[in-house]
Amino acid sequence: MTALDRARGDIAQGRLWMARQRLTSYLVESPDDEVIxxxxxxxxxxxxxxAAGALLFVLGRDDEVAREAIAAWRTFRGGPAAQWRSIPRRVRMVSTAPQVAQLRVEAGEPRRWHGDRAPQECYTAGWRERAGDIGCGxxxxxxxxxxxxxMLWGAWSFSQWVLH
Structure with a gap:
C-alpha cells in the first residue's frame, strides 16, 4: 500500500489531518501532480x-474553486517573495510550470540550475555556495x-604547580 493509498484511506475515514501529514511527507519524495x-x-x-491556493497555483488550475483559493493565498501571503516561500520547497525545486517560473522571477529568487538539465537533476549547490559551509565547519x-x-595545558600546569 502506497502513501497515496493510505492518504486516500485517511480521507475516506475523515482523518484529514492524517492525510495532510502523509501527503506533506510524501511530497518531499514524489512532488508529482497527483500528490499535489x-x-x-x-x-x-x-x-x-x-494552503490549497498555493498548490492549485502550481497545478495551474483555473476553475471557480481554484480562483477563490488562489486569491485567498495571494491575499494571505502578500507579495511575491512570501508567496514563493509558501510553496513547498521540493515543489518549487522541480516545477517547470510557467506560472511558478514567473513567480520565482517576481520574488527575485535566482535560478539554481543551468542549461537543459531538469531542475531536480541539478539543484545542488556548487562548490562556491558550499565554501561557506566548509569554512564554518x-x-x-x-x-x-x-x-x-x-584545557589540557591548564590541567598539566596546575598539576605541576600542585606537585612542586
Whole structure:
C-alpha cells in the first residue's frame, strides 16, 4: 500500500489531518501532480484556502474553486517573495510550470540550475555556495581543538604547580 493509498484511506475515514501529514511527507519524495492535487483537495476540505491556493497555483488550475483559493493565498501571503516561500520547497525545486517560473522571477529568487538539465537533476549547490559551509565547519574544528588544547595545558600546569 502506497502513501497515496493510505492518504486516500485517511480521507475516506475523515482523518484529514492524517492525510495532510502523509501527503506533506510524501511530497518531499514524489512532488508529482497527483500528490499535489490530492494535498490541495485535503486543504480545501479542511478549509485552508491559502494552503490549497498555493498548490492549485502550481497545478495551474483555473476553475471557480481554484480562483477563490488562489486569491485567498495571494491575499494571505502578500507579495511575491512570501508567496514563493509558501510553496513547498521540493515543489518549487522541480516545477517547470510557467506560472511558478514567473513567480520565482517576481520574488527575485535566482535560478539554481543551468542549461537543459531538469531542475531536480541539478539543484545542488556548487562548490562556491558550499565554501561557506566548509569554512564554518573548519572554524568549529579549530576552535574546539584550541579549547581542548588550553584545557589540557591548564590541567598539566596546575598539576605541576600542585606537585612542586
Amino acid at each position: 492535487a490530492l494535498l490541495a483537495q485535503v486543504h480545501l476540505e479542511m478549509g485552508d484556502l491559502p 573548519l572554524t568549529m574544528v579549530l576552535v574546539t581543538s584550541w579549547c581542548l588544547f588550553l
